[in-house]
Amino acid sequence: MTTRRPIHLEALTIQFDERFQLNNINWQIEPEQHWVITGTNGAGKSALAAVLAGAGERVSGSLSGLPARVGVVSFEAQAELIEAERKKDDADILDVISEGTPVHEMLFKDCADPATARDLVARFKLEYLLDRAFRKLSTGESRKVMLIRALSSNPELLVLDEPFDGLDVDTLSMLQAYLATLIETVPMVLVLNRFDEFPDFITDIAYVNQGELQLQVKRDDPKAYAELYQLLHLKTTQLAVPPADPETAIPALDPAQPLVHLNGVSIKYDDKALFSDLDWTINPNQHWQLSGPNGSGKTGLLSLITGDHPQCYVNDIFVFGFKRGSGESIWQIKQFIGYVSSALQWEYRVGTSLRNVIISGFYDSIGLYSKYSDRQRQIADQWLALLGMSHRADQPFNKLSYGDQRLLLIARAMVKHPPLLILDEPCLGLDDMNRQLVLALIEKICAGTETAVIYVNHHPEDRIEGIENYLALNAPTPTQ
Amino acid sequence: MPNNYFNTLPLREQLEQLAKCRFMDISEFSDGVSALKGKKMVIIGCGAQGLNQGLNLRDSGLDVSYALRQAAITEKRQSWKNASENGFTVGTYEELVPTADIVLNLTPDKQHTSVVTAVMPLMKQGACLSYSHGFNIVEEGMKVREDLTVIMVAPKCPGSEVRAEYVRGFGVPTLIAVHEDNDPKGEGLALAKAYAVGTGGHKAGVLMSSFIAEVKSDLMGEQTILCGMLQTGSLLCFDKMIEEGVDAGYASKLIQFGWETVTEALKYGGVTNMLDRLSNPAKIKAFDLSEELKVIMRPLYNKHQDDIIDGTFSRTMMEDWANDDKNLLGWRAETAETAFEKTPAGDVEISEQEYFDHGILMVAMVKAGVELAFETMTAAGIVADSAYYESLHETPLIANTIARKKLYEMNATISDTAEYGCYLYNHACLPLLADFMKGIKTDVIGRGLPVDDNGVDNARLIEVNTALRSHPVEAIGAVLRGHMADMKKIV
Numbered sequence: 001m002t003t004r005r006p007i008h009l010e011a012l013t014i015q016f017d018e019r020f021q022l023n024n025i026n027w028q029i030e031p032e033q034h035w036v037i038t039g040t041n042g043a044g045k046s047a048l049a050a051v052l053a054g055a056g057e058r059v060s061g062s063l064s065g066l067p068a069r070v071g072v073v074s075f076e077a078q079a080e081l082i083e084a085e086r087k088k089d090d091a092d093i094l095d096v097i098s099e100g101t102p103v104h105e106m107l108f109k110d111c112a113d114p115a116t117a118r119d120l121v122a123r124f125k126l127e128y129l130l131d132r133a134f135r136k137l138s139t140g141e142s143r144k145v146m147l148i149r150a151l152s153s154n155p156e157l158l159v160l161d162e163p164f165d166g167l168d169v170d171t172l173s174m175l176q177a178y179l180a181t182l183i184e185t186v187p188m189v190l191v192l193n194r195f196d197e198f199p200d201f202i203t204d205i206a207y208v209n210q211g212e213l214q215l216q217v218k219r220d221d222p223k224a225y226a227e228l229y230q231l232l233h234l235k236t237t238q239l240a241v242p243p244a245d246p247e248t249a250i251p252a253l254d255p256a257q258p259l260v261h262l263n264g265v266s267i268k269y270d271d272k273a274l275f276s277d278l279d280w281t282i283n284p285n286q287h288w289q290l291s292g293p294n295g296s297g298k299t300g301l302l303s304l305i306t307g308d309h310p311q312c313y314v315n316d317i318f319v320f321g322f323k324r325g326s327g328e329s330i331w332q333i334k335q336f337i338g339y340v341s342s343a344l345q346w347e348y349r350v351g352t353s354l355r356n357v358i359i360s361g362f363y364d365s366i367g368l369y370s371k372y373s374d375r376q377r378q379i380a381d382q383w384l385a386l387l388g389m390s391h392r393a394d395q396p397f398n399k400l401s402y403g404d405q406r407l408l409l410i411a412r413a414m415v416k417h418p419p420l421l422i423l424d425e426p427c428l429g430l431d432d433m434n435r436q437l438v439l440a441l442i443e444k445i446c447a448g449t450e451t452a453v454i455y456v457n458h459h460p461e462d463r464i465e466g467i468e469n470y471l472a473l474n475a476p477t478p479t480q
Numbered sequence: 481m482p483n484n485y486f487n488t489l490p491l492r493e494q495l496e497q498l499a500k501c502r503f504m505d506i507s508e509f510s511d512g513v514s515a516l517k518g519k520k521m522v523i524i525g526c527g528a529q530g531l532n533q534g535l536n537l538r539d540s541g542l543d544v545s546y547a548l549r550q551a552a553i554t555e556k557r558q559s560w561k562n563a564s565e566n567g568f569t570v571g572t573y574e575e576l577v578p579t580a581d582i583v584l585n586l587t588p589d590k591q592h593t594s595v596v597t598a599v600m601p602l603m604k605q606g607a608c609l610s611y612s613h614g615f616n617i618v619e620e621g622m623k624v625r626e627d628l629t630v631i632m633v634a635p636k637c638p639g640s641e642v643r644a645e646y647v648r649g650f651g652v653p654t655l656i657a658v659h660e661d662n663d664p665k666g667e668g669l670a671l672a673k674a675y676a677v678g679t680g681g682h683k684a685g686v687l688m689s690s691f692i693a694e695v696k697s698d699l700m701g702e703q704t705i706l707c708g709m710l711q712t713g714s715l716l717c718f719d720k721m722i723e724e725g726v727d728a729g730y731a732s733k734l735i736q737f738g739w740e741t742v743t744e745a746l747k748y749g750g751v752t753n754m755l756d757r758l759s760n761p762a763k764i765k766a767f768d769l770s771e772e773l774k775v776i777m778r779p780l781y782n783k784h785q786d787d788i789i790d791g792t793f794s795r796t797m798m799e800d801w802a803n804d805d806k807n808l809l810g811w812r813a814e815t816a817e818t819a820f821e822k823t824p825a826g827d828v829e830i831s832e833q834e835y836f837d838h839g840i841l842m843v844a845m846v847k848a849g850v851e852l853a854f855e856t857m858t859a860a861g862i863v864a865d866s867a868y869y870e871s872l873h874e875t876p877l878i879a880n881t882i883a884r885k886k887l888y889e890m891n892a893t894i895s896d897t898a899e900y901g902c903y904l905y906n907h908a909c910l911p912l913l914a915d916f917m918k919g920i921k922t923d924v925i926g927r928g929l930p931v932d933d934n935g936v937d938n939a940r941l942i943e944v945n946t947a948l949r950s951h952p953v954e955a956i957g958a959v960l961r962g963h964m965a966d967m968k969k970i971v
Contacts, residue, residue, distance in 0.1 A: 327541045
């Protein structure tokens, strides 16, 4: 066996066809590592695996350290083989029925390691079809033949794209156990979608999204591993955003009226203005991005809308049909608003259960102080299922990770389907993984409901798809 | 000359008033704030209670403004700033009080006589005057104009918390009362209920009480277990640890944050839960110490309650008011000079559990103080609900203030009345416990019991557990805590 060296992809961009390319891949596979590539359908998992088998056209960047013998199993490779066999048949000009290549020839002709091939035929219990034509095999059978071919080729790298697909339980565990015997001799890269199929010997996981290698997670980092599980769940789940509770429905608003109308508003401390003479109108279903540097008054402006700023009473503010200061209560205002910010998260340091946190969104309270209905509980449970947190429904909120807390607070804000959802820097303080999680949830929400979103971010260039209106606040002036 | 109102009543009525206290059902608040809707509410005083109650009432859709003395407005004092920066209308007594349907007197106790004397002639016929503490009526015998309705709405938490809990969508437990001598139109209760809804109190539980029960129980709680016991305990425990060679920084931290930590357990599950946090041998030790403490301190608790009931306490305190607070200021200065107060908390890690394990004596002191205050109050005719709120319920709130900045912060936060009572207690209790403290070693304060053997006698453990769980403060506590749907951590 030759001395193994790492495989190194550096800033690699690879074109597959007009429609798909992998962008700026930075990835190093060490000889003793075994990777899983995971992601949603169409994210580029198989493409990335295929790069290791030499596929695609390099646009830029570099790829080094690829060994000469790569054992490949994939749906594409399988389809190619079957297609080649079919062509042999079509190409037959004689009026003789072609049987195609028999399995034993597929396996043993040009085989680098016939002993292994024989051993695997026995393990897969394929003796009975050695004489059968390859193209007559079922999908599962031909997949097994592909696996034997790859494993008996003396590979220096194994690239197995969904190798467990279509295998029965016994064969699956046999194969997993067999692969485990190879871990000292050959590095493996597996494309897998289901977390429960990740073999124990996997050391690293690559998460691919939209043609990019976005996250690399160590198997022995339980926190990151659990988060990746959740992310994949959110990305792949068929579950939709749960409905509102018909019994505590928010009063209907006049669709011709703006949700919010601020008329020349200002916030002043000690005669110094945070901002002044500002107009802002937010219409139903209109998405806004609010940006501005630190201290420009973004949160202050929002709190005039939510009623959390006491100076909302001395400004000309119209919200959800109420002129502020005309005898309305803040609970009449808050019922129309879903709100998430790090400040809320800081306030929400209660030991109540995850389920109760979501239910509290029906009551606009921090903590739950009201008797809730069975229906509300059901809706909360549907949200937990969407978030992939069903099994943690009764755990205390304050023991959750920061990112999970944020997800839950977004669900809390949305549970009543408010006409206005305010996300005040929803990704602030989150790592890449949790950022992805939060954005995945926001995407899900924006796709499924009729809610106007105000997205706050202090980088005006950091724009979100679907947002067409922008309000930028200026840096505070040092003197007034 | 002040004329103690309580003492003018016949015994039959005194007892009846003292025993007034009923936990109200949430359904009694179904009218919401409607009794106050469209009425003009003018708050006198814009300190922590005044400002925060006003913010809540306005957010509940009520019309709130602030009347301040001319000087406070001209000099732009803090109270003026508080009110105007929050977008409230601010005016002088003369400008605003005549327009008020209800005047909320939220000034410190000490100013009540002068405030009410100034405000009363300006109030319109048939308006309402509201207090958040009954001292002025009960102890000073303030006579309010006959056409005015007099009520009390007293949130049982510091002003900052009154606001914070409202913003969360909750509230703080609140006591309401109607002064029966001043309820000409019979609308006092409706107004007090609407006011309690406006501050969010109805969500956390409202006690319907009397001016008398409120004053006599509030004074008793604050000067004994709440402030007095924590102050005395702090000084004794600290000095003992220093004497026994415990690191000063450690000792300081153990006490400063220890009260808060152990009473957090008290808040969640009463005295029982606080002691259940200890190991079995430590629990038995704490129980024995507290029994000893109760025997030594009971006469002192009785004396405080007796002086409060017959007016001796308020009379001597008012004499000090008249004497430019000579005693109060002297005692305040003295407290600032104590070794505990002057030793900063050390930069040492103390785990939550360690506060219990190394603070067995502190746990015993809290238990003894809570039970004694409760027993003494109920023996004096105050009902269990009142006695619970004025003893066990408020202990963690005061402990939080010590965690912030030791005794200074506690005494700065509480009212002058509470502070005065606290010093009285402290001066009597320190010598009372001198002998007891001679027998105290670091196993119960500072270092913890040796951990080589956690064995205890079964029969003794059962005895202790039964005694803990069957104390009457635990029975009422379980009921009242059950009303608070969700307990949350107050940092």
